[in-house]
Amino acid sequence: MSEILSERDKEVLHAVISEYILSAIAVSSRTIAKRYLLDLSPATVRNVMADLEESGYLTHPHTSAGRVPTEKGVRFYIDTLLEKTALTPAEQETINSRGEGSAGNRNEFLREISRLLSLFSHNIGVVLAPKFKDTFFKQIRFIRLNTQTILGIFISEMGMVHHRMLQIEKEISQSDCDRMSNYLNQVLQNLPLREVRIKIIEEMRTEKNLYDQLLGKALKLAQKVLEENTEGEVYVEGQTHLLEQPEFSQDVDKMKEIFHAFEEKGLLVKILDQSLLGENAQILLGSEANIEGMSLVIAPYHTSEQVTGTLGVIGPLRMNYGKVVPLVEYTARLMSRLLGR
Amino acid sequence: MSEILSERDKEVLHAVISEYILSAIAVSSRTIAKRYLLDLSPATVRNVMADLEESGYLTHPHTSAGRVPTEKGVRFYIDTLLEKTALTPAEQETINSRGEGSAGNRNEFLREISRLLSLFSHNIGVVLAPKFKDTFFKQIRFIRLNTQTILGIFISEMGMVHHRMLQIEKEISQSDCDRMSNYLNQVLQNLPLREVRIKIIEEMRTEKNLYDQLLGKALKLAQKVLEENTEGEVYVEGQTHLLEQPEFSQDVDKMKEIFHAFEEKGLLVKILDQSLLGENAQILLGSEANIEGMSLVIAPYHTSEQVTGTLGVIGPLRMNYGKVVPLVEYTARLMSRLLGR
DNA sequence: GGATAGCACTCTTATTCTTAGAGTGCTAAG
DNA sequence: CTTAGCACTCTAAGAATAAGAGTGCTATCC
Structure with a gap:
């Protein structure tokens, strides 16, 4: 049989799939003739079904069962027969x-x-x-929780928030935390996230940061906050x-x-x-x-x-x-x- | 039969439950005699089992099936017979x-x-x-995302972070956001969370806040951040x-x-x-x-x-x-x- | 020539029956 | 009190049967 489906072939395929979606059981020729295509007899429907099976749109679980659509059948249904029902x-x-x-x-x-x-x-x-990495840097903030812990919070432009607790060896005061935050916010301002990592590494090499311990630390901590795989x-x-x-x-x-x-x-x-x-x-x-x-x-x-x-x-x-x-x-x-x- | 279990009763109960935990199928007298209590015959075990059933520790799915522990049996097992195996x-x-x-x-x-x-x-x-409400206030922070939106971030003492986007009618600058944050952080400092709500309401009534619009707004926004049921x-x-x-x-x-x-x-x-x-x-x-x-x-x-x-x-x-x-x-x-x- | 009625054929599913086996409960003896 | 022995019960699995659903084919009809 040719691969081109006649109008009637399509109607039968449509009916079979519609019925199968409702009932989850193999569909018989009789059901189709009775409920969908009233002007056809079961025998005729059977002939069409046999053709559709030959072309790979339908299958048989076993000889004496009704038809079930194949993946190819469903694909065809979706691409050309589907009638969408708008939401109420x-x-x-x-x-x-x-x-x-x-x-x-x-x-x-x-x-x-x-x-x-x-x-x-x-x-x-x-x-x-x-995707986190598609977003833009908005702000980073360090908050001192206790002597060994500070909390790093990262905020993206569209309001996504990621936080991470950071264990530190040497105590950092809240005002130092603020200094670190301010520095980073200035440096990273409005960068797309995928460039932030690169920028951090670049910045680490800058002369002033080799001398200013606090800023160096800030960069390292920022790295930690971001390293987590949040994708x-x-x-x-x-x-x-x-x-x-x-x-x-x-x-x-x-x-x-x-x-x-x-x-x-x-x-x-x-x-x-x-x-x-x-x-x-x-x-x-x-x-x-x-x-x-x-x-x-x-x-x-x-x-x-x-x-x-x-x-x-x-x-x-x-x-x-x-x-x-x-x-x-x-x-x-x-x-x-x-x-x- | 008396409710007090003899040593042997306990041994049988223990064996039945142990075996049942392993196999998930009803346990026969023969299995017990063969695998657990080798000095007893199946018949003896059967007698004990019948007693245990009468006292409600075991049941029968049907006449010719082995025994299965009841809830009462399991309870007894847990309370008095359980041997804990330490983690490796x-x-x-x-x-x-x-x-x-x-x-x-x-x-x-x-x-x-x-x-x-x-x-x-x-x-x-x-x-x-x-429980969020058992924790202590650490810090609140407002971050301006765009003209209509600011992001409120609340941090508890132990590092729990909650955030919420807030839609506003009238634009607020980032420096105003900072002023709001600072004000709230001062007022709410170290309060247990359950008292924060109360404090906010109290503070709303304070004279200075009736005049300073920004501070009034800060309190309202703080309320919003916290109102969410995060328990x-x-x-x-x-x-x-x-x-x-x-x-x-x-x-x-x-x-x-x-x-x-x-x-x-x-x-x-x-x-x-x-x-x-x-x-x-x-x-x-x-x-x-x-x-x-x-x-x-x-x-x-x-x-x-x-x-x-x-x-x-x-x-x-x-x-x-x-x-x-x-x-x-x-x-x-x-x-x-x-x-x- | 396409549509259909008729019918034989196939396969599934449900039902019944049978049987083997597991396990108990009871009794009587050790 | 313990245990061997045995009758009895119930399940689970398999075999046989029957009913039903559905197809596929053929012959016929329009």
């Missing part, structure tokens, strides 16, 4: 208000967004935190939704595998990083994302010009894309707006 | 170094402790963050360990229930709060903690004098208490030490 005003309202409500604290904010994605998609919500923070919420999916309740081993994948955050970060281009939601299916049987709908969000992070929904291949895609896109826009101001 | 030096070393290594950043630290508890117990690790932060790690337990792999519904319980963090906080007294680990069994079939080993940790948080391990009733209890106690001591310095 009520949903938009909830997302807006809960998003804004938590925007004060960055951690809480990202977690809340993740929760919202999970809530409305009935799947797993994920948010990859903005790749991921917020994952709503994993329990997976337990509700019939395809996983059946197969406990499958479920274990997926949960373990989530435990290893590094993998997730790598996948989410793929979406850092483009404006719209992007869909990764099973093999493309290296998670068998799962699917990701992700979109980048950004502050001002810069692309900075990713958010999305993870669920079974059999996801309600029509609803999830607009959800992810809407949420990404909201985040960009809230982070941009 | 290697284990101690790992905990020490990974704990210290992450002590710089508070969030990362608490999460790492939780991970360690999970790793060595092969169960779920939990850490309830230190009850819980770090839960290693939930996948539950999936490995044979008793849950069998029963998917049971598992769902437990995962849902974890989703609702409030419940967990409430339970963990129970341990805020005493020095040692405390064990809560199923019904006592309102999680059927589960068990909690928890211990408080503290900074300087004050009790401030809880950490522990959550797992099936059938937990290796001999190992987990020392682990929890050791970790609690380590945390107290690291937070105390």
Whole structure:
């Protein structure tokens, strides 16, 4: 059979996938004829299905079972058949208000967004935190806690805060701490973060810093505050939704595998990083994302010009894309707006 | 039968529970006679078991199955029969170094402790963050991000950091921000946090603040930074360990229930709060903690004098208490030490 | 020539039955 | 009090059966 699908082929494919998304069980020709394409008989539908199977859009779990879409089938569905359902005003309202409500604290904010994605998609919500290194230096501050400890606080232009406790051998007074802070704030002013490290090293070589011990120390401490690897923070919420999916309740081993994948955050970060281009939601299916049987709908969000992070929904291949895609896109826009101001 | 257990009764109970902890399956009289009490015949063991069942320490899943300990049995085992196995030096070393290594950043630290508890117990690790309100005011700082936003950062004496972005109607310059910070730092110096709120309200009524708009604004903003409910932060790690337990792999519904319980963090906080007294680990069994079939080993940790948080391990009733209890106690001591310095 | 009715065939799922085995409970003897 | 012996119970696993769902093919119809 030719690879070009006739109008009817598409209709049948659409019906099969729609039904499969709803029911999670293999779809029979009879169901299609009865519920979707009333002017066709089951036998006709069967013929079409057989063709679609031959072209790789559908499969058979076994001879006498209904059809199940393949990855190729789902891909085709997404690319050419998908009808998006806009979010209802009520949903938009909830997302807006809960998003804004938590925007004060960055951690809480990202977690809340993740929760919202999970809530409305009935799947797993994920948010990859903005890339720290894409941001700009705003301020650094040292605060003396006691004789051996000072607290270093680093603030980025868009209000991201990182802190780190620093153990020191020789006591430093608060006023010295302030001197150090002031010096660094002046030197590093408005640099993009990726250049801050370089600048610090340069500055260490400067003549005056070779003589002024305090300034030398300031640079070393600043280095320490920044050395921590704060990239790749991921917020994952709503994993329990997976337990509700019939395809996983059946197969406990499958479920274990997926949960373990989530435990290893590094993998997730790598996948989410793929979406850092483009404006719209992007869909990764099973093999493309290296998670068998799962699917990701992700979109980048950004502050001002810069692309900075990713958010999305993870669920079974059999996801309600029509609803999830607009959800992810809407949420990404909201985040960009809230982070941009 | 009398409620007082003979020496032999205890031995049998001990053997049954030990074996059950290892195998997760009902224990037969034959196993006990063969592996634990070699000088007794299975028949004798059966008699003792029947007595123990009558007194409520053991049960029967069904007539022809071995015995399983009841909650009462486990309680007795914990209280009088438990032999603790100290951590190996290697284990101690790992905990020490990974704990210290992450002590710089508070969030990362608490999460790492939780991970360690999970790793060595092969169960779920939990850490309830230190109570914010038990801590002392150290410093507050306002940083101007742009015309409409300033960032408020609050630092407690022990180095806990909370930040919040504040939207303002009328622009405030950075030097005004500094003036506000300085004023507040002077007024609130060294106050315990629970008194800070009161002090702020008092201060608002002071004459000079009624005239000086900036100071009035400072107080309002400080209030905002602190109003957020930051209590009850819980770090839960290693939930996948539950999936490995044979008793849950069998029963998917049971598992769902437990995962849902974890989703609702409030419940967990409430339970963990129970341990805020005493020095040692405390064990809560199923019904006592309102999680059927589960068990909690928890211990408080503290900074300087004050009790401030809880950490522990959550797992099936059938937990290796001999190992987990020392682990929890050791970790609690380590945390107290690291937070105390 | 495409659509459809009819029917044989396949495979799954549920049910029942059977059996082996594990373990107990009781009794009677040591 | 301990233990050997044995009948009895219940589970877990396997085999056999039956019902049902669904397909694939063929012959027919328009």
